Amino acid sequence: MRCPRCRNEDRRYFHQDYKGFYCRKCIRFGKIYVHETLQQKPLYKPKIQTQMHLDYELTSVQQDAIAKVELLYEHHNKVLVYAACGAGKTEITLVQIQQHLAAGKKVGYAIARRQVVIEIAKRLSEAFPNIHVVKVCGGYTNVVDGDLIVCTTHQLYRYHKCFDLLILDEMDAFPFANNDVLQQLAYNACCGKLLLLSATPESSHFQEVKDGYMGQVSVFERPHKQPLVVPKVYRLPFAMQMVVSLLLVLFKKGKWIVFMPKITQVERMEKLCKHICRCRSISSKTKQKDELMESFNRGDFNLVFATTILERGITIKGVNVAIVSGEHKVYTKASLIQMVGRVGRKFDAPTGFAYIFCKEKTKEIVACQKEIIMMNRKAKIV
Ligand SMILES: [Zn+2]
Incomplete structure (x- = not known):
């Protein structure tokens, strides 16, 4: 027996009612029966031509990273951007977002914490002022579709097989890290490429890179070229x-x-x-x-x-x-x-x-x- 949503196979989590067995491990995202099949959510995917606006120029290190991400996608579906805090990892995603929107693909940007969703949604709206960036998190769940969706990792349950590009920011952060239900929701939501961003990846991520399952780009220089402060x-x-x-x-x-x-x-x-x-x-x-x-x-x-x-x-x-x-x-x-x-x-x-x-x-x-x-x-x- 396996849960169609969280892929749980542990029998302790399966309960039964008059309709059949359902999974309690992921029940906070709604009751789902073992015999059910999750349907892909129909989202509007227009081709959107947009030009990114930044108040500053990307540095040569950031531009190299952008080119390397593109190159790695020729052989991988998953790329890890390992970037120092403040090195501009969000900026590195912009070209990928722009290209996917232009091709009529759906892009999601997911982060563990609600506070960061709000901040990133604001930054992406400034970078792409002529598109509708929608934030989906606690307190903002009335509108769940837009040109670009920024959401908490909890909200990914809404987007089964929706995203042609799913950017997972700070995937080593609580509560996403070590939470196999949230991680499965993320994999379910992606039907194309995954872009993982972190300043502090876990050893399992580096192992995936080593084993050839994921590409890696490193960016340690901050755009202002000042070193990170050593505490x-x-x-x-x-x-x-x-x-x-x-x-x-x-x-x-x-x-x-x-x-x-x-x-x-x-x-x-x-x-x-x-x-x-x-x-x-x-x-x-x-x-x-x-x-x-x-x-x-x-x-x-x-x-x-x-x-x-x-x-x-x-x-x-x-x-x-x-x-x-x-x-x-x-x-x-x-x-x-x-x-x-x-x-x-x-x-x-x-x-x-x-x-x-x-x-x-x-x-x-x-x-x-x-x-x-x-x-x-x-x-x-x-
Ligand atoms: Zn489940």
Whole structure:
């Protein structure tokens, strides 16, 4: 017995009612019976001629990467773009999007986190101002078809065999990583080429490349050609970590994100600090996250206490980062690289500060520093 949607074969997940057996592993996406066949969703696929608009020119490294992706598609259906944070991996997808739209093919851009869907949809709308970019995620599910669909990986259940090009961004991020239901939904949604993007791919992805199942393009140079900021690591007791973080925020100019592992911690810090400086907190519990981030971007306040909800996909001009309790188990090498990668993403603010405060220097912290140094070194030769 096999689920037609998530491909589960584990009998523990199959339940029976008067119509037959159904799968409980993927039931959050609707009840599906084992005897059912998923139908391809009919989507409108016009040929769309569009020209991308960018306020800046693509660098030679990005152009080389674009050409290499095209070349790899001659022999692979799957290509991995391994790009440093802020190296412009979204830009590398633009030519592929443009070409597929012109050929009347459907393009989907899927990301694990809702917050990043909103940011990417905005960037793609700016790059292709004359097409209808539709975002599909929690709070935006009334319109589910458009010229270009940007959605959370959860929403891919709507698009069975729909996308001729499916771009999977940050496929190593929670909750997509290690979630076989979401991964199967992604494979189901794609009926053509897959383009995987990540700054921190997992070893299984590199293995696929090694085994010849996937092509790989690496881009480690940021467009402004400044190196990635290597975080400074300090071992301190927890209370001192907080004091030093606050002193940094008060005495060094610019915006700051102070990452903390727990929701209760960020909420408590907001309450304590709002008497001495303009600050807010953000976590998965926060309502009106989009408005809060817009307000931070505008500079209404300079300090945000955040959980890992802000670790990826967020671009804030001139932001600096301090990570408290860096030894905590929620901080993997990948999440540390991503948090530090928020710094120096803009042409007019290409650098900044990144600190990791910890009680002990874990192997994840050491690996994060090593990998950033490796990317900076390779940026010169790739
Ligand atoms: Zn299932």
